[in-house]
């Protein structure tokens with residue numbers, strides 16, 4: 065009897081402990097809601113509401129300074145000038161050229177990084193002039209990623225105006241080379257990973273967020289044959305024949321929808337002239353999946369097809385790896401504190417957030433280093449990486465409030 069009573073007590077303790085550990089999403093929502101009802105957080109939101117025009121002006125001014133990947137210095141100088149006007153604890157550049165600004169907390173909280181990238185995909189010398197019509201703002205780079213650069217600046221001002229003191233440190237990183245080499249984020253993460261608790265990459269996104277990164281492998285495959293004139297003896301064929309056969313077969317491969325995966329052959333080429341058999345026929349492959357196993361399996365099947373088709377016509381295969389970045393996932397991350405809080409923030413802001421594991425931005429570098437990380441953004445935009453890029457203006461102000469709520473929810477407030 066005694067034994068069974070103590071067993072029951074033990075069971076109750078275990079269940080209670082488990083419940084305390086696994087907070088439900090509604091508890092996170094309550095926690096975030098209470099935070100958003102605080103008068104200082106409301107004050108910060110009021111500041112954002114009162115400053116729509118100056119936020120828009122600054123967003124435009126930053127966008128009009130072109131910042132091709134690797135040539136972000138002029139835009140960085142401008143942002144630095146703004147940061148120097150705020151009460152911040154540290155403003156500096158690191159060895160990669162990232163601009164870093166620290167808003168220290170009381171020292172009893174976590175270190176939370178917010179990242180927005182400064183670089184664009186546009187060529188040096190492009191004259192950028194922003195235009196506004198029908199509630200939208202048009203310019204190359206206005207969305208990717210200038211909307212999020214501006215969102216961070218606006219939240220810093222709003223936090224200061226409302227005299228919000230966080231417990232943890234907020235580290236704002238304006239990164240370089242997101243669009244090309246990821247040199248900015250890789251340098252920052254490598255130099256700071258031991259100190260970072262959570263990493264929020266603001267890039268794209270508005271209503272939802274990602275909590276894992278998709279793996280992306282880019283290749284250029286060549287069939288190398290003897291070539292020849294159109295009228296030379298056949299076979300040998302033009303190297304375009306195994307290329308055509310291989311492409312047809314690769315498109316027959318089963319590419320799973322779950323885990324989310326994609327395969328695209330977007331570029332191809334052969335001889336330079338009509339009257340020659342190609343001695344080098346090539347095509348590109350863009351292979352993506354949230355699972356590294358799926359990528360490895362499709363890689364293997366593609367390799368087999370290429371080898372078989374080359375052997376069939378007595379040719380060789382040459383492979384150029386353009387780039388490779390693995391899928392970035394932390395086991396159980398969907399249930400992590402960061403992801404739960406982020407979901408709660410979105411719900412409190414009135415979003416029904418899509419939460420996906422297929423991000424493709426600076427967040428992956430943090431996840432690969434084992435740092436809990438999400439990516440989201442401050443506003444809805446269209447036409448990223450095109451000259452017709454544009455964003456809705458009005459939602460940005462709500463997006464800025466969302467980022468601010470995320471900042472105080474993660475860093476904690478006094």
Ligand SMILES: [Zn+2]
Nearest residue numbers: 208209267268
């Ligand atoms: Zn971007």
